[in-house]
Amino acid sequence: MTNSREKIITQATSIFALYGYEGLSMRALAKKSGITQSVLYHYFDSKTSLLDYMFDSINANLGNKRKQLKKLQTASALLRQRIEFQLDNAKDIAAILKYYLSFREKFQKNSYGFVPDKTSQHMVEVLKLGKLTGEFKVYNLSEQAKVMTHAVNGYILEYFPYKLIGAEKDKLINSIHKFLLSALKSK
Numbered sequence: 410m411t412n413s414r415e416k417i418i419t420q421a422t423s424i425f426a427l428y429g430y431e432g433l434s435m436r437a438l439a440k441k442s443g444i445t446q447s448v449l450y451h452y453f454d455s456k457t458s459l460l461d462y463m464f465d466s467i468n469a470n471l472g473n474k475r476k477q478l479k480k481l482q483t484a485s486a487l488l489r490q491r492i493e494f495q496l497d498n499a500k501d502i503a504a505i506l507k508y509y510l511s512f513r514e515k516f517q518k519n520s521y522g523f524v525p526d527k528t529s530q531h532m533v534e535v536l537k538l539g540k541l542t543g544e545f546k547v548y549n550l551s552e553q554a555k556v557m558t559h560a561v562n563g564y565i566l567e568y569f570p571y572k573l574i575g576a577e578k579d580k581l582i583n584s585i586h587k588f589l590l591s592a593l594k595s596k
Contacts, residue, residue: 424441426500491531532554
């Protein structure tokens, strides 16, 4: 990836995460990226192609970051780790969520909404471990993973762009974690 393309995607992600589709203009993006509009259009022929590229890049980057997370032995610890991961990557998650909202027609409706199954893969991993270790009651893996993902993502949209740190961040993580654990452990 070239330096200009990286700058464009970084700025596009920031603007899009904050303001969505209508708030992202190619002119303002070029200016914020420190390039001319002609250079911007050299890399991306339209706002849609830019956002498609941004979406794919964010997904790949988040997937790579998640693969580098420490392997944990308990599903409870893994759940907490995944909640924290989502909050730590709030800007990227917010951009992805706004992409889904802006381009809903690109995603087929499934039994749990329009969000693709891969979006909740990080929670599927938690539930599989929980089932294997006997920590969680798993009755419908896909459904439970989607609900868990939506629960965490709701907080991301509520707080973003506010940066949670320290005790405030720990309190929110603990609250979400405790709530999800109570649901997963109940009969």
